[in-house]
Amino acid sequence: MKHLKTKKLSLLITFFTISFTLSAQKDYKLWLQYEPKNNLEITTKYLNSIKGIAMSGNSETLKIALTELNLGLSNMLGNQIPHQTNIEGSNLIIIGNKSSLDASVQETLKSEFEKTNKDGFIIKTISINNKKNIVITGKNDVAVLYGVFSFLRQIQTNKPIENLSIVDSPKIDVRILNHWDNLDRTVERGYAGFSLWNWHKLPDFIDQRYVDYARANASIGINGTVLNNVNANALILTPQYLEKVQALASTFRPYGIKVYLTARFSAPIEIGGLKTADPFDTDVINWWKNKAAEIYAQIPDFGGFVIKANSEGQPGPQNYGRNHVDGANMLADAVAPFGGIVMWRAFVYSEHDADDRAKQAYSEFVPYDGKFKDNVIVQVKNGAIDFQPREPFHPLFGAMPKTNTMMEFQITQEYLGFSTHLVYLPKLYQEVLESDTYRKGSTVAKIIDGSLYNNKITGIAGVANIGNDLNWTGHPFAQANWYGFGRLAWNPYLDSESIADEWLRSTFSNEENFVKPIKEMMIQSREAVVNYMTPLGLHHIMDTGHHYGPGPWVSDLSRPEWNPVYYHKASKDGIGFNRSKTGSNATAQYAPEMAKLFDNPSTCPEKDLLWFHHLSWDYKLKNGHSLWDGIALKYQEGVDQVGSMIATWNKMENFVDPMRFKEIQMLLNIQNKEAKWWRDACLLYFQQFSGKELPSGVEKSTQSLDYFKSLKFPFAPGN
Amino acid sequence: MKHLKTKKLSLLITFFTISFTLSAQKDYKLWLQYEPKNNLEITTKYLNSIKGIAMSGNSETLKIALTELNLGLSNMLGNQIPHQTNIEGSNLIIIGNKSSLDASVQETLKSEFEKTNKDGFIIKTISINNKKNIVITGKNDVAVLYGVFSFLRQIQTNKPIENLSIVDSPKIDVRILNHWDNLDRTVERGYAGFSLWNWHKLPDFIDQRYVDYARANASIGINGTVLNNVNANALILTPQYLEKVQALASTFRPYGIKVYLTARFSAPIEIGGLKTADPFDTDVINWWKNKAAEIYAQIPDFGGFVIKANSEGQPGPQNYGRNHVDGANMLADAVAPFGGIVMWRAFVYSEHDADDRAKQAYSEFVPYDGKFKDNVIVQVKNGAIDFQPREPFHPLFGAMPKTNTMMEFQITQEYLGFSTHLVYLPKLYQEVLESDTYRKGSTVAKIIDGSLYNNKITGIAGVANIGNDLNWTGHPFAQANWYGFGRLAWNPYLDSESIADEWLRSTFSNEENFVKPIKEMMIQSREAVVNYMTPLGLHHIMDTGHHYGPGPWVSDLSRPEWNPVYYHKASKDGIGFNRSKTGSNATAQYAPEMAKLFDNPSTCPEKDLLWFHHLSWDYKLKNGHSLWDGIALKYQEGVDQVGSMIATWNKMENFVDPMRFKEIQMLLNIQNKEAKWWRDACLLYFQQFSGKELPSGVEKSTQSLDYFKSLKFPFAPGN
Secondary structure (H helix, E strand, O other): OOOHHHHHHHHHHHHHHOOOHHHHHHHHOOOOOOOOOOOOHHHHHHHHHHHHEEEEEOOOOHHHHHHHHHHHHHHOOOOOOOOEEOOOOOOOOEEHHHHHHHHHHHHHHHHHHHHHHOEEEEEEEEEEEEEEEEEEEEEOHHHHHHHHHHHHHHHHEEEEEEEOOEEEEEOOEEEEOOEEEEEOEEOOOOOOOOOOOOOOOOOOOHHHHHHHHHHHHHHOOOOOOEEEOOOOHHHHOOOHHHEEEEEEHHHHHHHHHHEEEEEOOOHHHHHOOOOOOOOOHHHHHHHHHHHHHHHHHOOOOOEEEOOOOOOOOOHHHHHOOOOOOOOOOHHHHHHHOOOOEEEEEEEOOOOOOOOOOHHHHHHHHHHHOOEEEEEEEEEEEEEOOOOOOOOOOOOOOOOOOOOOEEEEOOOOOOOOOOOOOOOOHHHHHHHHHHOOOEEEEEEEHHHHHOOOOOOOOOOEEEOOOOOOOOOOOHHHHHHHHHHHHHHHHHOOOOOOOHHHHHHHHHHHHOHHHHHHHHHHHHHHHHHHHHHHHOOOHHHOOOOOOOOOOEEOOOOOOHHHHHHHHHHHHEEEEEEEOOOOOOOOOHHOOOOOOHHHHHHHOOOOOOOHHHHHHHHHOOEEEOOOOOOHHHHHHHHHHHHHHHHHHHHHHOOOHHHHHHHHHHHHHHHHHHHHHHHHHHHHHHHHHHHHHHHOOOOOOOOOOOOHHHHHHHHHOOOOOOO | HHHHHHHHHHHHOOOOOOHHHHHHHHHHHHOOOOOOOOHHHHHHHHHHOOOEEEEOOOOOOHHHHHHHHHHEEEEEEOOOEEEEEOOOOOOEEOOOOHHOOOOOHHHOOOOOHHHHHOEEEEEEEEOOOOOEEEEEEEEHHHHHHHHHHHHHHHHHHOOOOOOOOOOOOOOEEEEEEEEEEOOOOOOOOOOOOOOOOOOOOOOOOOOOOHHHHHHHHHHHHEEEEEEEOOOOHHHOOHHHHHHHHHHHHHHHHHHHHEEEEOOOOOOHHHHHOOOOOOOOOOOHHHHHHHHHHHHHHHHOOOEEEEEEOOOOOOOOHHHHHHHHHHHHHHHHHHHHHHHOEEEEOOOOOOOOOOOHHHHHHHHHHHHOOOOOOOEEEEEOOOOOOOOOOOOOOOOOOOOOOOOOOEEEOOOOOOOOOOOOOOOOOOHHHHHHHOOOOEEOOEEEEHHHOOOOOOOOOOOOEEEEEOOOOOOOOOHHHHHHHHHHHHHHHHHHOOOOOHHHHHHHHOOOOOOOOHHHHHHHHHHHHHHHHHHHHOOOOOOOOOOOOOOOOOOOOOOOOOOOHOHHHHHOOOOOOEEOOOOOOOOOOHHHHOHHHHHHHOOOOOOHHHHHHOOOOOOOOOEEEOOOOOOHHHHHHHHHHHHHHHHHHHHHHOOHHOOOOHHHHHHHHHHHHHHHHHHHHHHHHHHHHHHOOOOOOOOOOOOOOOOOOHHHHHOOOOOOOOO
């Protein structure tokens, strides 16, 4: 009895000790945990194929690749792998770029090299002097680094490495994070603490996080980062700040990551002392040319500018009677001599334009097709409204065949529960990327990767969900959204489920009893959030400003299109935004086949129903329910889905370290609370108009509508 | 040759691997590194005295104590120590509070228990049945936890544990951190990132950092924390926030840490719907009583309120024609039934009072001596001006014998180089604490610990330097200031050098070749910052608002006492603030002996010379130099001291992990750059008035005064 007691105590203590030791570390390490296999059979199998490492080359990038390989292998397999500088022996991992390889090896890999582009890598088991070795190579050193991460991922995910033959090239040129980070380190729409960039301590203090950030991005193929908010401050372009930007650029460079900045269009006035920022003014043109030269003198591989112009109060060419093409091309000319690009955002809508906000970007930009310079990419938000839990794909995709067009996804969960809701976004991205545009019969992915229209530059941007929280992203599962964005940026045809699979194995465990249910939970999570927030095509009914929680009743904001009531249009006669040909005719911005589909409620996908149609509360859904009942049941379904996510997670205690297990458990409980809040607040509000009872199976709110309306969050983050 | 090359490569890799692995962890672990001894002799010696752990009791606090002991011992000594629930055997560590100990053990420790107060602990080697054991005990469980941390510190610092006999009681009741944290997570005067308190995710998400914060504080005896800014927001007192405060209080409770809040005096108006906050108004009185009851219903051990009233724009009793006593006592009555206290800040000065700002707190508060309720403590800033690199002790200390008076130190380096300057503050605290007040012949410490006037409550507050940076404090050495504050709060008679010694050993290494020079460097660092910022009694000449860098020229702020020129009064005829009897007569606020000393430039300590006197540039210093030369040489000396700190640190590479070594190296280089900036900017500015050449040995600035004046830092942190 006494013995038993002591043993229990020891177990308890071991538990606590482990939590302490792991506390900061596991969460911080993202998907690069490199967990020991603790399985002799698996370890032996790997070690049989890895007897040594031979590296040729001496760049910073290759040193990083070698360090990473060493770290990953020694952590996972428990053995320090010996290094050698020649390639004599067998079962070596040979790493180096193409030109550094022996002529015979180059010859062996000839067809593979033909298939790879600049950043693509090759991982291949080949015979050298009749001895099997694994070569990890590419046309440049960064490609080799990508190959090393990919090779390590094989082992992280328990995949065989006996006869490798991987040739993998990124399908998109610019794979970039957009940080909406302000110079005071607040982050617009940031829910993971504050900005990583400690401007005050730069350039002389290089925080270890900058290195770890670059490493994490390189591991998933991201090759660019926009450091500052699209709602830009011109000070970033002053010498005082450029020196700091240079320090970050130097830190990121060996990881293959280029630095970009947002350019405030009025910078020539604010920091240049000019009287105008007119893109046709010679002084302005020269100011930008000189500014570009100044930047490139310090950062020779500077990526270029992102511009949000004439949108939500930002200055732009229209202030001077010019248009987006005039503005974009002027800046493009400034950076072109140095190989820079301009990402010009299409997220525009005007308070002076009474037309459906969903239509304005298309209306404004399509006439410019073919007029932008070659080094301009028009950056189009996913969703013509604004990063909603679900929107039909943006009609601009495919509508500008002569224009470089890039995708802007939001990784930070502005409209999706901040960092307390587990929502696996790659599922959302995939839905958009594989949407058929009916333009030459192609998907959005084929427009983004340039294959449909043969674009000069291709790109994909993700608005980062990264902050200075210990776990980077606020929610441990939000790390999967960063990861998944990177993987889809590399290859927009990947399946989100496979991405979840590799992320889970790299981040938590290879145990099938963990991976299978949790993968299902992740996949389901996106539909859950749509259900409990904005089912059946509802959108933008979040509370105002901060976008935290429900606010379908908000109707007092100065611009009509900032009010939720503008979007749901609930009244006695029904609910939904009529964007069909009988309404705003937004459907006409799609290819005719698509427009026809959307125009008719009976052919319009039900998931988008209220996006395109205003329908009576009695409208019959495909499952026979009335629209009112259907809406209510969807809200309930969302809540139930979160309930089942919790049930699933609670069974995983044995597979996850105590700290992350508990963290995720706490967060799921918050999500559950908030899913119910959404259901109750929205249904009570809409019920005023429908005048109908809740269908059976839908729980009644224990609070009044007035209670929900009274909730205020003056310090909600990211606002 | 080839062999050599490979070996070098491996070393390089080991280096990198280690940096990666350690990256987040070492910095995060503060002084609780529990480094393995890696020395068989030392380890064996310790293990001979530690054969088992026997714990009696089952509280959360004791579980934490046991976990900590287990973690510390297993990490440092490499062995898991077995646990038992009885005390049979030898060389056991017996932990438990007094009442849980065997009667015989209680009897053995009788005289020790008589010497300990509530939070005091005993660590004693005693004989039980002729077998040697170590008992760690105290009158309550938190005292036991303190004892465990103290015991672990013995081992951390390589001290013997064979015949322990430690009885250690805190000399001050309220040992508290003040967080100037706002509800939006910005931190006023915070230089280590942003607030730890993630209000948005509270109460349902308990960040691991909250636990680690409590643990770190408990390890040094801190027993209270004020969660929010003294420039307060009344929302913290609303139910929505109190629920969050409760969650933090519950997390901190097992670590012996009470939660306190700042109370905005106008809260009854702002969140209570009243028309007034007049402390004589019945509704106001009742509102506060009910608010206190509401808080204590949720947090039974709530500590109480801190109030900044009628100071720098904050509301207070004077808005209603009442005084500080009226305000403080009204709040004191509200919390008294629950055992709460009110810390009423004496940091007041008025824009309507033309008198020397240094005099105003004394003038305003001394007449109230004896009028405050027993559960009020008047909280007096160290330094009558404002946390300067050096100020003479505040004249209020000792001047209110019938009033509980507590010390407010600033740990965050508002005026001392933010978190890029290595300044060891316990040296500063010690200087203040051991200052002789000439009140009954006693030091400041004897006033603070209540022994001089036999106070009802004693307290010491430190304005925290803690943020959400991975290393908590921005600068790794700033951790020593948190640590040192805690140690001095426990015992204000400790020597700052011994504190540095134990901190270095616990945080970095026990190697004498490391500890000795780095301890010297720390001790010297405080004088260095005085020298390169404000030598010879100069003060408050920092740039305006953010207080970053020099700004002796600033003269355009709306209130005279916000301008550096107000403080240095440099002109053709000399420099310094005449606070002697021929000037503002601030000296008269000190005891007569002290006043006499200060009044005469030749007896006034030279370190305070220009604090009390306005002297001509030709005034002869004790070393024979003219005042101008003396000032210039001091600035140069400060710069040289930083240079020698760098030289010292650069030799320490073998004793410190690569990441922290590099971090500190980068920070010292910034400090060096900024020390020169201070020297050059101040000397160029003062030279305009002195009209004299720099003495030999003082380096000339390479920049103009206009250049220094042109520097702007709109996003300096903490402002």
